[in-house]
Amino acid sequence: MSGVTILGLAGSAIILLALFEMMRRHRLREKYALIWALVALLIVTVAAFPVLLIRTSAAIGLEVPANLLFFGASMVIMVLTLQHSSELGRLEERTRTLAEEIALLRLEIDQHRSAAAGEHDVLHPDRQQNETRE
Amino acid sequence: MSGGTRAPRVLIIVPAWNEQDSVGGTVAEILSAVPGADLLVVDDGSLDLTAVRARAAGAIVCQLPFNLGVGGAMRTGYRHALRNGYDVAVQIDADGQHDPHYVAALVDRLGGGADTAPADVVIGARFATPDDPYKVRGPRRWAMVMLAAVLSRLARTRLTDVTSGFRVSNRRAISLFATHYPAEYLGDTVESLVIAARAGCTITQVPVTMRARTAGRASHSPLKAALYLFRAIVALLLALVRDWPAQIEDGDEAIAHREVAAEAHPQEVQPR
Numbered sequence: 001m002s003g004v005t006i007l008g009l010a011g012s013a014i015i016l017l018a019l020f021e022m023m024r025r026h027r028l029r030e031k032y033a034l035i036w037a038l039v040a041l042l043i044v045t046v047a048a049f050p051v052l053l054i055r056t057s058a059a060i061g062l063e064v065p066a067n068l069l070f071f072g073a074s075m076v077i078m079v080l081t082l083q084h085s086s087e088l089g090r091l092e093e094r095t096r097t098l099a100e101e102i103a104l105l106r107l108e109i110d111q112h113r114s115a116a117a118g119e120h121d122v123l124h125p126d127r128q129q130n131e132t133r134e
Numbered sequence: 135m136s137g138g139t140r141a142p143r144v145l146i147i148v149p150a151w152n153e154q155d156s157v158g159g160t161v162a163e164i165l166s167a168v169p170g171a172d173l174l175v176v177d178d179g180s181l182d183l184t185a186v187r188a189r190a191a192g193a194i195v196c197q198l199p200f201n202l203g204v205g206g207a208m209r210t211g212y213r214h215a216l217r218n219g220y221d222v223a224v225q226i227d228a229d230g231q232h233d234p235h236y237v238a239a240l241v242d243r244l245g246g247g248a249d250t251a252p253a254d255v256v257i258g259a260r261f262a263t264p265d266d267p268y269k270v271r272g273p274r275r276w277a278m279v280m281l282a283a284v285l286s287r288l289a290r291t292r293l294t295d296v297t298s299g300f301r302v303s304n305r306r307a308i309s310l311f312a313t314h315y316p317a318e319y320l321g322d323t324v325e326s327l328v329i330a331a332r333a334g335c336t337i338t339q340v341p342v343t344m345r346a347r348t349a350g351r352a353s354h355s356p357l358k359a360a361l362y363l364f365r366a367i368v369a370l371l372l373a374l375v376r377d378w379p380a381q382i383e384d385g386d387e388a389i390a391h392r393e394v395a396a397e398a399h400p401q402e403v404q405p406r
Contacts, residue, residue, distance in 0.1 A: 096317055099199050100210040103176070107196040107214070 008047020015040040035083075039076055142221035144171035144241060147211030149204050149299075150228035151178040154187050157228045161191035164226065167234035174214055175228070176207040184228075204299070205317035205326075212303075212311040223303045223311075232258065232300040236342045240302040243340050254307040254335035255327070257293065258300035262341030272356060273363040281324055281366055284374075288328060289337040297323045300342060307335050316373075319365055325373040 019036050022028040046053050046069070057065040146164055150157050157175065164173055175188040179201035189195045196210060208225060215223040222241055226232045236258055246252035260268045261278075270278060278297060285296040299322070303311060310333050316325045331337055 096202055096206050099202055100206060100213060103196045103198045103210050104214055104217075107194065111194075 012043035145220040146224040149207035153228040154182040158187040164234040178207040204322035209315035216312040253338040257339040258342040259295035259339040261294040273359040277363040277366040320369040328373040
């Protein structure tokens with residue numbers, strides 16, 4: 001077994017083990033686990049059968065098979081990072097909406113409380129005066 | 135609420151972030167200049183006494199749990215306006231730059247007149263008259279001119295100051311901004327206008343004179359001005375290519391009306 005094969009197998013084994021452990025501890029949602037599992041399986045396949053990589057790169061016309069590996073790896077990482085950015089943006093938008101809703105709810109509670117606390121509305125002293133005048 | 139021609143219910147929204155030194159004065163001035171309007175200060179996660187001073191000065195205060203930026207504060211304000219059935223929302227900065235005595239003119243412009251069409255959004259704009267004392271130079275000026283030119287084309291009217299934070303919206307624009315008001319850079323001014331124009335809102339402006347800021351925050355470093363120009367271009371391009379709602383959705387409006395009805399007549403909705 002060549003050093004490359006051992007490295008590839010060890011790397012994918014570590015990813016798969018980490019995946020399993022994180023899923024078990026509820027630290028990873030299944031939709032992300034699926035992507036990482038696919039990545040790990042791809043590494044296992046390439047590590048176990050390097051001939052696949054060599055044949056593919058020859059078919060495309062690449063002289064050094066490692067270049068195909070690097071290209072593929074960087075593409076996978078890019079796509080994953082992009083997905084995380086978009087996921088982060090969505091979460092930010094949701095926290096923003098929640099923060100706004102909380103602020104409005106606090107305001108409403110304040111108003112109810114002060115309306116219940118006494119005759120005069122502390123928050124709308126002007127309006128209260130107008131209403132009593134009418 | 136009785137029918138007939140009642141005065142429009144006006145909500146003035148003042149986004150404030152760490153403005154404890156100016157917010158009290160601004161609130162007091164607005165309340166005396168615009169009697170009959172409700173005043174909501176949206177405290178954008180301030181770490182100082184902004185909320186306390188605004189409340190003491192007589193404003194309704196809505197406190198965001200953390201800083202969201204002007205866009206977040208404004209959307210909160212527009213949501214409050216929508217849910218409480220206000221007819222007009224006015225946006226005024228807390229730093230005292232905007233003279234509240236113009237509010238009446240801006241609100242009047244919404245309805246149009248003998249020779250002017252009604253509008254959905256009215257901007258209180260600088261640079262509209264040649265003798266405007268407010269002067270901006272260098273890259274910052276170029277950015278403002280470029281933004282104004284693009285927005286004018288989009289809105290099919292002459293706009294001179296699209297980065298103004300002084301503006302008035304009617305019910306239609308309120309229901310749009312309550313859902314779509316970006317929290318990103320220049321989103322509160324430029325991008326929200328792009329959204330309004332694309333949604334079919336009529337945008338126009340009324341010339342106003344703005345005062346110099348009481349606290350000297352506007353930077354005059356050329357590097358910062360250049361960065362401003364660059365970011366303005368990026369923000370504008372993003373706003374133009376983004377997929378915003380083509381028009382105000384019926385669904386949103388239906389929900390808005392239901393919320394408004396529930397707020398205005400709670401006794402009818404609640405079972406006794």
